Amino acid sequence: MVRTFIVYVADHPGVLNRVSSLFRRRGYNIESLTVGHTHLPEISRMTVVVAIDAQGAPLVEANLYKLPEVLHVHDISSVPSLHRELVIVKVAASQDVRPEVMRVVEAFRARVLEVATESLVIEATGSEDVIDSLIEGVRPYGILEMTRTGRVAMTRGSAPVFAPGQVPPKGAAPFWNSGHLTVLRNCS
Amino acid sequence: MRTGAQILWECLIGEGVKHVFGYPGGAILPAYDALCGYPEIHHVLVRHEQGATHMADGYARAGGGVGVAMATSGPGATNMVTGIATAMMDSSPIVCITGQVGSKFLGTDAFQETDITGITLPITKHNYLVKRAEDVAPTLRAAFQLARSGRPGPVLVDITKDAQQSSCEFDRSAYIPMALTEGKQNFDADQYATAIDMINASERPVILAGHGVLLSNAMDELREFAERASIPIAMTLLGIGGFPASHPLNLGMMGMHGEAWVNHAIQEADLLLAFGMRFDDRVTGTLKTYAPHAKKIHVEIDPAEINKNVRVDIALLGDVRQVLTRLIPDLAREDRQRWLHYIDELKGDSAVRDIQKLPDSGHLYAAHVIHDLWRETNGNSIVVTDVGQHQMWEAQYYKHEQPRSLITSGGLGTMGFALPAAIGAKFARPEAEIWVIAGDGGFQMTMAELATAAQEELDLNIAVINNGYLGMVRQWQEFFYDRRYSATPLLSPDFAKLAEAFGLLGITARSRNQVAPAIREARQRRGTALINFMVEQEDSVFPMVPSGAALHQMIRRPSPLVETAASEA
Ligand SMILES: Cc1ncc(C[n+]2csc(CCOP(=O)(O)OP(=O)(O)O)c2C)c(N)n1
Ligand SMILES: [Mg+2]
Numbered sequence: 026m027v028r029t030f031i032v033y034v035a036d037h038p039g040v041l042n043r044v045s046s047l048f049r050r051r052g053y054n055i056e057s058l059t060v061g062h063t064h065l066p067e068i069s070r071m072t073v074v075v076a077i078d079a080q081g082a083p084l085v086e087a088n089l090y091k092l093p094e095v096l097h098v099h100d101i102s103s104v105p106s107l108h109r110e111l112v113i114v115k116v117a118a119s120q121d122v123r124p125e126v127m128r129v130v131e132a133f134r135a136r137v138l139e140v141a142t143e144s145l146v147i148e149a150t151g152s153e154d155v156i157d158s159l160i161e162g163v164r165p166y167g168i169l170e171m172t173r174t175g176r177v178a179m180t181r182g183s184a185p186v187f188a189p190g191q192v193p194p195k196g197a198a199p200f201w202n203s204g205h206l207t208v209l210r211n212c213s
Numbered sequence: 214m215r216t217g218a219q220i221l222w223e224c225l226i227g228e229g230v231k232h233v234f235g236y237p238g239g240a241i242l243p244a245y246d247a248l249c250g251y252p253e254i255h256h257v258l259v260r261h262e263q264g265a266t267h268m269a270d271g272y273a274r275a276g277g278g279v280g281v282a283m284a285t286s287g288p289g290a291t292n293m294v295t296g297i298a299t300a301m302m303d304s305s306p307i308v309c310i311t312g313q314v315g316s317k318f319l320g321t322d323a324f325q326e327t328d329i330t331g332i333t334l335p336i337t338k339h340n341y342l343v344k345r346a347e348d349v350a351p352t353l354r355a356a357f358q359l360a361r362s363g364r365p366g367p368v369l370v371d372i373t374k375d376a377q378q379s380s381c382e383f384d385r386s387a388y389i390p391m392a393l394t395e396g397k398q399n400f401d402a403d404q405y406a407t408a409i410d411m412i413n414a415s416e417r418p419v420i421l422a423g424h425g426v427l428l429s430n431a432m433d434e435l436r437e438f439a440e441r442a443s444i445p446i447a448m449t450l451l452g453i454g455g456f457p458a459s460h461p462l463n464l465g466m467m468g469m470h471g472e473a474w475v476n477h478a479i480q481e482a483d484l485l486l487a488f489g490m491r492f493d494d495r496v497t498g499t500l501k502t503y504a505p506h507a508k509k510i511h512v513e514i515d516p517a518e519i520n521k522n523v524r525v526d527i528a529l530l531g532d533v534r535q536v537l538t539r540l541i542p543d544l545a546r547e548d549r550q551r552w553l554h555y556i557d558e559l560k561g562d563s564a565v566r567d568i569q570k571l572p573d574s575g576h577l578y579a580a581h582v583i584h585d586l587w588r589e590t591n592g593n594s595i596v597v598t599d600v601g602q603h604q605m606w607e608a609q610y611y612k613h614e615q616p617r618s619l620i621t622s623g624g625l626g627t628m629g630f631a632l633p634a635a636i637g638a639k640f641a642r643p644e645a646e647i648w649v650i651a652g653d654g655g656f657q658m659t660m661a662e663l664a665t666a667a668q669e670e671l672d673l674n675i676a677v678i679n680n681g682y683l684g685m686v687r688q689w690q691e692f693f694y695d696r697r698y699s700a701t702p703l704l705s706p707d708f709a710k711l712a713e714a715f716g717l718l719g720i721t722a723r724s725r726n727q728v729a730p731a732i733r734e735a736r737q738r739r740g741t742a743l744i745n746f747m748v749e750q751e752d753s754v755f756p757m758v759p760s761g762a763a764l765h766q767m768i769r770r771p772s773p774l775v776e777t778a779a780s781e782a
Binding site for chain 1: 330331334335338339359515516517519520521524
């Protein structure tokens with residue numbers, strides 16, 4: 026069973042290392058982990074997909090909260106939410122099969138990023154299932170290279186998971202109170 | 214204007230630090246140079262940085278404050294690793310300060326550069342790399358707060374040499390330590406009501422008291438709770454001292470080397486009340502058969518411990534003391550006669566096998582040494598143990614009445630812990646009598662700290678339980694590896710002479726009638742005294758739950774032992 030966690034972290038050097046080290050030493054299996062900036066200054070957001078059952082999920086959350094730079098954790102596995110992944114795939118596509126490949130591209134609402142003499146570079150976003158199907162659709166023609174981003178996720182509805190001004194409901198010491206950080210000045 | 218090094222010391226003073234255990238070197242030199250300007254700080258020069266961390270740890274455990282250890286970069290910092298991991302496993306609040314190469318050299322493999330924040334990442338609550346003088350004060354404030362807050366633990370602050378040397382504005386008088394943060398709590402009324410119903414309805418409840426009782430100062434509340442509802446208490450190794458040994462409701466230590474009646478009571482209980490303990494494998498035996506009839510209520514400050522090893526029915530998150538305070542008023546007064554009487558019957562059966570009942574046959578048993586030490590000190594000493602058989606005998610035979618009177622490495626089981634931790638404890642509690650109980654193996658791991666004790670003119674007492682073996686490992690080899698004593702026989706120096714070489718008193722005791730006189734001589738002596746107790750070599754710790762076995766499947770004290778000893782007498 027995989028579960029999806031949204032994790033807000035202070036945008037400090039080494040935070041990704043701390044999070045991944047935690048998952049490693051507790052033996053949690055990461056299916057995918059993506060991280061990037063948010064609209065909040067100095068706060069990054071991770072989407073972590075972990076192979077774990079419902080009993081183990083609260084422990085993942087509690088352990089994440091032990092890291093002082095983790096500001097907010099939300100297990101969205103049972104919350105209606107949007108999941109997206111991006112794939113870029115380079116497909117062998119000589120002139121004779123190219124129209125067939127293009128039909129696959131259209132069927133999946135994918136985009137062509139580059140047209141070369143013997144290949145096409147295709148980009149698509151969608152849920153993992155859709156991406157999986159796209160890949161199976163082009164595999165017969167020969168995949169030369171491929172990269173997937175892993176899942177990014179957002180809950181449905183207008184309430185944000187974590188908003189400026191919200192006091193993070195966490196157990197660990199609020200590291201950001203120390204004053205030397207501008208992190209979360211907006212939110213604390 | 215102040216240099217980062219000056220700010221460092223002024224922050225420590227602001228945090229109430231009086232003693233720092235450390236060892237200098239290139240990258241921490243500016244800090245050591247600035248130390249000359251702060252006579253209010255007493256710096257204890259250790260002989261190995263591992264010793265500094267154990268001293269800080271012992272200081273914290275004995276006194277309840279934060280211990281501070283200091284070291285240089287590279288090898289100085291890496292020598293701290295064992296002590297940091299020890300403090301992490303046992304939730305001991307220490308702050309470790311390390312020098313680091315200049316910020317311009319970071320990442321270049323400069324002389325004595327090591328990534329100590331990377332190395333200690335999994336064994337600290339958090340760590341910081343400070344590269345500017347401006348960040349020294351806020352980082353230290355946060356470090357001390359974090360070390361003490363919630364579930365305590367070690368924090369490391371790595372400060373580059375240039376951050377120590379450069380200057381910035383700092384107002385020393387404005388420094389105030391940060392208030393502790395409240396841990397996550399759930400004072401959910403329904404949960405509390407259910408918990409109370411479960412407790413009041415239970416017929417065979419047992420309290421499992423852990424280190425959290427001591428860390429939250431919940432001794433009085435625990436006692437009130439237990440007495441009001443007549444619930445017997447089993448102790449974890451680190452919980453010992455949280456409830457007086459002489460109290461009729463105190464069953465003693467549970468787990469791998471717990472007495473039979475304690476483990477049987479747990480296995481037969483209908484309700485377990487776990488207070489500030491974490492169901493370590495050394496106390497549960499195999500989880501498949503652990504307390505099969507018991508509902509479980511877990512009172513714990515660390516949410517990551519809930520349902521980690523044992524699934525519980527109710528979790529009351531928060532400081533043990535606060536939670537107990539809320540529960541006590543609704544607790545029904547009960548006498549639970551049948552249950553307590555039943556446990557007493559279990560006890561009777563085990564007591565006849567007790568090694569204490571052995572007549573003096575000329576053999577010196579470690580259990581006798583510890584029993585006599587308990588009698589001679591009226592149970593009022595702080596005892597700091599090392600790791601091994603002697604540690605378990607201490608836990609079984611020294612009856613601790615006071616909190617913070619047993620200091621031992623439980624979670625990590627770090628050999629070499631005792632002597633340095635005792636040195637730290639002595640600085641926290643200078644008025645207290647302190648005994649080190651160490652094995653011949655573990656003592657040799659950190660015995661260089663005898664020089665520290667001598668240099669500091671400390672009044673410590675050291676009992677080396679000398680069995681000529683890495684005894685606990687030998688015991689496992691005897692029981693589970695067909696008596697193949699691979700790499701466990703151990704040659705040692707003459708420990709009494711060794712003590713003398715440091716200018717300390719050294720005594721050797723070989724028979725039971727020499728034990729009490731030796732203890733008296735050591736106690737009378739001002740300054741550190743060491744007694745080398747030459748004990749029975751192939752003695753084993755009983756009872757024992759083999760690892761992987763059920764908690765009630767103990768290897769019991771062999772009755773033949775009683776017969777043998779009796780026939781010899
Ligand atoms: C640093 C370290 N290394 C190895 C061990 C494994 N170990 C546990 S107990 C023990 C034997 C301890 O021997 P000794 O200090 O003589 O004490 P005794 O058991 O004989 O009382 C060993 C080697 C350990 N706990 N710590
Ligand atoms: Mg030994």
